[in-house]
Amino acid sequence: MEAVSNHEGGPRILNSLSSRRLPEENPSLDKVLSISNLTKTYDNGYRALKGVDLAIERGEIFALLGPNGAGKTTLIGIVCGLVRPSGGEVLVDGCDIATDYRAARKKIGLVPQELSANMFESVWGTVTFSRGLFGKRADPAFVERILRDLSLWDKKESNIRQLSGGMKRRVLIAKALAHEPEILFLDEPTAGVDVELRREMWEMVRRLRDKGVTIILTTHYIEEAEDMADRIGVIDKGEIILVEEKHALMRRLGKTRVTVGLSRKLDAIPPGLFARPLDLAEDGLSLAFTQKGEDDSGAGAEPGLADLLKQLAARGIDFRSVNADRSSLEDIFIDLVGKSR
Amino acid sequence: MNWIGVAALYKFELARTWRTLFQSIASPVLSTALYFVVFGSAIGSRMPPIDGVPYGAFIVPGLILLAVLTESVSNASFGIYLPRFTGTIYEILSAPVSAIEVLLGYVGAAATKSVLLGLIIFATARIFVSFELVHPWWSLAFLVLISVTFALFGFLLGLWADGFEKLQIVPLMVISPLTFLGGTFYSINMLPTPWRKIALFNPIVYLVDGFRWAFYDIASVGPAISLSLTLAMLLICVGLVIYVFKTGYRLRT
Numbered sequence: 001m002e003a004v005s006n007h008e009g010g011p012r013i014l015n016s017l018s019s020r021r022l023p024e025e026n027p028s029l030d031k032v033l034s035i036s037n038l039t040k041t042y043d044n045g046y047r048a049l050k051g052v053d054l055a056i057e058r059g060e061i062f063a064l065l066g067p068n069g070a071g072k073t074t075l076i077g078i079v080c081g082l083v084r085p086s087g088g089e090v091l092v093d094g095c096d097i098a099t100d101y102r103a104a105r106k107k108i109g110l111v112p113q114e115l116s117a118n119m120f121e122s123v124w125g126t127v128t129f130s131r132g133l134f135g136k137r138a139d140p141a142f143v144e145r146i147l148r149d150l151s152l153w154d155k156k157e158s159n160i161r162q163l164s165g166g167m168k169r170r171v172l173i174a175k176a177l178a179h180e181p182e183i184l185f186l187d188e189p190t191a192g193v194d195v196e197l198r199r200e201m202w203e204m205v206r207r208l209r210d211k212g213v214t215i216i217l218t219t220h221y222i223e224e225a226e227d228m229a230d231r232i233g234v235i236d237k238g239e240i241i242l243v244e245e246k247h248a249l250m251r252r253l254g255k256t257r258v259t260v261g262l263s264r265k266l267d268a269i270p271p272g273l274f275a276r277p278l279d280l281a282e283d284g285l286s287l288a289f290t291q292k293g294e295d296d297s298g299a300g301a302e303p304g305l306a307d308l309l310k311q312l313a314a315r316g317i318d319f320r321s322v323n324a325d326r327s328s329l330e331d332i333f334i335d336l337v338g339k340s341r
Numbered sequence: 342m343n344w345i346g347v348a349a350l351y352k353f354e355l356a357r358t359w360r361t362l363f364q365s366i367a368s369p370v371l372s373t374a375l376y377f378v379v380f381g382s383a384i385g386s387r388m389p390p391i392d393g394v395p396y397g398a399f400i401v402p403g404l405i406l407l408a409v410l411t412e413s414v415s416n417a418s419f420g421i422y423l424p425r426f427t428g429t430i431y432e433i434l435s436a437p438v439s440a441i442e443v444l445l446g447y448v449g450a451a452a453t454k455s456v457l458l459g460l461i462i463f464a465t466a467r468i469f470v471s472f473e474l475v476h477p478w479w480s481l482a483f484l485v486l487i488s489v490t491f492a493l494f495g496f497l498l499g500l501w502a503d504g505f506e507k508l509q510i511v512p513l514m515v516i517s518p519l520t521f522l523g524g525t526f527y528s529i530n531m532l533p534t535p536w537r538k539i540a541l542f543n544p545i546v547y548l549v550d551g552f553r554w555a556f557y558d559i560a561s562v563g564p565a566i567s568l569s570l571t572l573a574m575l576l577i578c579v580g581l582v583i584y585v586f587k588t589g590y591r592l593r594t
Contacts, residue, residue, distance in 0.1 A: 133438065
């Protein structure tokens with residue numbers, strides 16, 4: 001991973017983090033999943049989760065980001081019943097996963113990371129099986145709708161082993177949806193999936209969200225989280241280091257590099273031109289500065305692009321282009337995880 | 342109880358039998374038929390009756406058990422090992438089914454297959470040799486008990502195994518030899534004294550003896566002892582399965 005050393009203001013990010021580590025508790029919001037002080041220590045002594053607190057709101061798309069080995073899969077595993085927690089509490093729509101596991105698990109659908117399916121079964125058979133396993137009565141019309149939604153209807157009689165990787169992934173999604181869950185976990189859903197299918201899949205995720213399904217996904221493709229998620233959580237070394245609404249996060253921790261291309265070469269920055277650090281390119285043909293968020297000049301404290309352009313115009317310096325390069329969630333992520341190491 | 346879930350698992354496992362029909366039904370039936378041809382008709386016609394039962398008929402209960410025991414163990418062990426191996430176990434672990442329900446689905450299906458297989462071999466045997474059933478209900482009871490016990494044992498094997506090799510080794514290297522030595526082809530009364538004593542340590546002796554008693558009302562150790570030991574084996578397997586589930590052994594980390 002590329003180190004982001006050229007970004008200034010790193011310590012400030014950390015400071016602001018420590019004061020805003022947890023999601024703001026707002027009782028009026030409807031929590032569909034509440035995780036409190038969840039810990040997991042594996043038999044070999046490895047501490048995968050060190051006291052995770054997390055609340056997921058009903059109907060949102062939540063992206064859980066974290067480097068490999070951060071504890072994402074363990075966290076999902078505990079909520080879904082694959083891994084036994086060492087301590088803490090998980091409530092799924094008010095049902096405790098330990099004492100009321102039947103009610104809790106009925107509300108959850110899991111699409112695992114690996115493409116594991118009963119290779120010798122038909123698509124129809126395996127999706128029907130999943131519905132039954134979760135204690136739902138057979139409903140061929142519902143299963144048909146799921147298969148049609150996922151463009152699997154023509155393949156319903158096919159053996160799963162004959163399907164392509166992308167199709168298999170859809171079958172897993174169909175299986176996870178077969179019992180009409182309220183929460184859908186997608187663990188690395190687009191790993192190894194081609195661009196077109198990835199786009200289709202996100203389209204489907206949006207449709208599910210529109211139907212009121214809460215979606216929690218983990219992904220390595222940060223641009224996906226950026227496109228899709230309502231809120232972002234970052235987990236590292238078994239701890240949630242940040243949970244925030246995506247746009248707020250980008251505003252707060254993102255940076256924008258604004259570059260103004262000049263018509264004529266400038267030898268030096270005229271004194272008093274701009275009240276914040278300004279860089280003149282080596283060729284003297286562009287001026288650039290970095291601002292926090294997408295635009296931090298609104299509050300009036302710091303001058304923004306508009307001020308710079310006015311100043312340039314006032315001094316008769318012609319410019320021909322303006323370019324604003326927003327930092328991506330990936331930069332923010334690398335920053336966060338890098339700083340916490 | 343999530344009966345719909347149990348039914349889904351049970352049906353899924355039985356469907357696997359139809360997909361692997363040859364392997365799970367046809368091949369044991371064929372090999373048992375060969376035993377009848379060789380030992381029952383060809384060699385058996387030159388053998389004196391044992392305890393008043395013609396040799397061809399004498400070996401029927403033991404041969405049925407030979408197939409039922411190995412198939413119960415293989416079916417149940419493959420049934421649970423396969424999802425562990427392919428990773429599809431995630432779905433069962435994340436489903437609202439209790440350990441008992443999973444067990445009912447897998448062991449129920451494996452035992453059902455074994456009982457069916459036993460009945461099919463029974464019918465096949467009738468083609469080669471003629472015999473009477475003295476205690477039909479007891480023979481069915483023994484068949485069901487033994488199928489369930491060994492399906493449970495197979496389930497445990499499938500949880501314990503960490504490779505296909507171990508799954509095959511136990512039926513081939515443990516169950517089959519013990520069944521051969523357990524009085525399938527002879528009465529243990531025919532053995533010289535030290536070997537007879539040693540044979541009594543072989544649990545399969547009691548299964549074969551009890552099952553044969555249900556067929557012909559002849560026994561070396563007696564039906565009460567056979568039945569008690571069969572039930573004891575069932576309880577041991579149930580106990581082990583409960584222990585395994587309590588500790589989450591090999592399923593949940």
